[in-house]
Amino acid sequence: MIDFAAVEAAFAAHAEADPTYSAQLAVHIGAERVVDLATGALQADSLLPVYSSSKGATATVVALLVERGQLDLDAPVASYWPEFGQQGKAAIPVRQLLSHQAGLPGVDGGFTWEELLDHDPLATRLAAQHPFWRPGAGFMYHAVTIGTLADELVRRIDGRPVAQVLREDVTAGRGIDLWIGTPASEDGRVVEALPPTMEELTAGPLPPMGGDPLAGLSLPAGDPLAMFSLVNEEHFRRVGPPAAGMLASARGLAALYAATCHELQGQPRLLSDDTISQMSQIQVAGVELGSGLDARFGVIYMVPCPPRWAFGGVGTFGHDGAGGSLAFHDPNCDVSFGYTVQRLPLPGGMDARAVELARLVREALRAG
């Protein structure tokens, strides 16, 4: 019997240290949920906008097409999506597109939130875009466009958008509580994501931008702080852009990753070991254009890259969100981990408390 008292104590200590701390933590060992905590304004079944942790669900839908033999990561994107072959992009393989290497973090002249939410306008512009760098010459986090690119690819192959495949083939039958395109029926459980306080925003360290002209490409035009309110709007939640529009509980996040390799509620595991190997394999590693920071990506999934992203051992795959959430599966200890937090911790991205909680989970396993 494994004792997670230290994990629970640390979670409680965070709440004690900060009375506004509102967070959820859920952990599976194998198929079984062994940790299930919530504090502050969040109940264990509250749903929170999780920003880029959405990409982990989108990645899992892509993985499902790989599992089914419908998507070959080495095939040209244009073989599934012919219009994509414009502007010298005919040969770009799927794995390059889905690991932030194809030079499409944005489009000439910028794009709007409306184009993103309508999907088709942005997908059409991305298909017609000349890559900002020679595909493969570098990589930069496609913060928003990777969702549109993956979504269009899934639509062309499966006929359904990512949101629908996720619901019908992944979450519904398995009781996985997360939603890309959250229906009104769930609105009663939704809790608003909170931005950093004004004190934090003016005093705290903002993400380094380094003046790199590429850095400005990846977000929609307009005030970047608008995102903080947008994620809480009903229309945004209903549509759910696959890069950043998911709502989830920690329970849902942990269950999503557990379902990749374990039977849940009588439904078969989603992915074979071979598909997981393909998706979690490091596709790109090094200094990211735009931020100048070290990063590594699998196929859409993030993979650990210390010291910035020290969330697991070899073969771990997952994703974090700007709002502080973190979710992953670590095959070395068969841990599936889900964490949400209501208030975005600066500088944004995975909450340091989540990484510490993940460390304590592993310590408990070693002791247990």
Added chain:
Amino acid sequence: MIDFAAVEAAFAAHAEADPTYSAQLAVHIGAERVVDLATGALQADSLLPVYSSSKGATATVVALLVERGQLDLDAPVASYWPEFGQQGKAAIPVRQLLSHQAGLPGVDGGFTWEELLDHDPLATRLAAQHPFWRPGAGFMYHAVTIGTLADELVRRIDGRPVAQVLREDVTAGRGIDLWIGTPASEDGRVVEALPPTMEELTAGPLPPMGGDPLAGLSLPAGDPLAMFSLVNEEHFRRVGPPAAGMLASARGLAALYAATCHELQGQPRLLSDDTISQMSQIQVAGVELGSGLDARFGVIYMVPCPPRWAFGGVGTFGHDGAGGSLAFHDPNCDVSFGYTVQRLPLPGGMDARAVELARLVREALRAG
């Protein structure tokens, strides 16, 4: 009506701060020249050796062949220049050769200024050279050889050398005042480029070399300081190696970039948007072999790479010269910029004052 008073004031302030300051500044907005300044020993129509700013003109000649459909950046160099295919170089594509990636910054045993000025001897040796690194495994600024390599490629395709194509197809009909192979008729306007003072050379920070054995490959054998006098010699000026032998005024430099995308003196713009996209696309980014510094290149053109080369927004293309000159086109504000300075500012490369002047030009546009 845009007010460039702040630009003019900053230029004047530099002259006041340093009585030996001799410089030119010319700026186009669209096709029109809106700034035209000169100070010190330089008149607005003086011609100065501009070192590697020459590469911007060479790049434009290469772009012209792309525009005409005569040169395919993805084709093997050897398809145009069969002898180049020796020593495992048969498959190297043009875009790799012309972005400092093909491992040919020099030749075994070094080369001489004479071989460079005679062109054929160095071209022949480069064709027979085994790359110093696996092409594509990295990149290092081919300070001198990239001119010879591009020149031979142009000669094989067009029949004329870069210097002649530049004069006949680019500058003559458009009143663009720069010269690769400066004729005696222009000698009356030539002003000598000045080296750093001895005090500066001994006290000032020299470019970091890091002891990298590759660093020594790219310059001709002998005293590197010889370059400072060589650029002022008549024979050097008459021949004009396409990597570093151009003479130009700031007017000429700005007009060259304006002509890429605007009609000048009734002559059609040189390049389509598509060709500009191809040439200015980031071909390589990261840590340069030899210097250990961060750099990015398009096809011959330099592209912005902060903090070292923070001269423009996304899509900007240009080049600087060791002597301090800087010239570029920034499509975001339709600015074409030319700057020369007589005395090389250490550590060499674009004068920090030029970058500041470019910033003030953009501020004037935003305010205007």
Added chain:
Amino acid sequence: MIDFAAVEAAFAAHAEADPTYSAQLAVHIGAERVVDLATGALQADSLLPVYSSSKGATATVVALLVERGQLDLDAPVASYWPEFGQQGKAAIPVRQLLSHQAGLPGVDGGFTWEELLDHDPLATRLAAQHPFWRPGAGFMYHAVTIGTLADELVRRIDGRPVAQVLREDVTAGRGIDLWIGTPASEDGRVVEALPPTMEELTAGPLPPMGGDPLAGLSLPAGDPLAMFSLVNEEHFRRVGPPAAGMLASARGLAALYAATCHELQGQPRLLSDDTISQMSQIQVAGVELGSGLDARFGVIYMVPCPPRWAFGGVGTFGHDGAGGSLAFHDPNCDVSFGYTVQRLPLPGGMDARAVELARLVREALRAG
């Protein structure tokens, strides 16, 4: 007549500074040995475990197959070793495998010293392994597996293991005193390699690991310090894993590199200039996964990468060993250099004293 008095004086000074200093130094200029020193517990003909300096001999055996036209560095590994083509590895070219880029520093679940020493079990597992990163997406020193990979490749092509080709085709006829698979007949000359003292291990700087999960992949399971005693065991010496199991004298190391390009004892030079160019060409350069340090590799051979590995000029090829040994050929001065030291100098890898001695050798040549 070149005067190596300064080299000899420095070597003697090291011995004076540290009474336990036991080392060997041998230097060839061209075919001729011009320096031949030993001190402390080592005689000039003592044999010492040299850890990864073994890889220089393995590289030379691979080079011999290239020289003979039996091995094409651009061919897929699977064309020689069909089982290797599993798990998406069908297209990996030999040059990528043999420069630490193919993502095979270890195997899922780790491997044992027994599997390494038996060769076949580890080779079979490597053939079945899914690469830990997309081949070519990065590189990380395959500290142990590169020996097994190269050995299997040599066995498939030549029919003999690396150890046997080395003895029969390289060392025996040329009097090169080094052994992969040391026979009992040589045991009388074997001196134990010594680990760092406990004081050094606890106080001294250990190699930075950075918490990178990849870092743990490359060594066999169990206590990493076990290696210190293992290299001295008879079974380890008899088998001689090609990555790290060689015993050598400095004489042997220097002669090995001299033999690549010079006739020794009436036997023809081993390699043509063309083969040497291919093997010593930089195959990969940049920040190594796992360590986060800058590194460069040729085909198995290490090539200089200052400041960490500043052992020669352009075209130099060689290898160091964790125990402190260093051996290389520098074509710029035709120096072949061999150095061993009995006690591992922290942080491990080439002894700083060896680099300094190599510098003094070059100074003597310049003066001479």
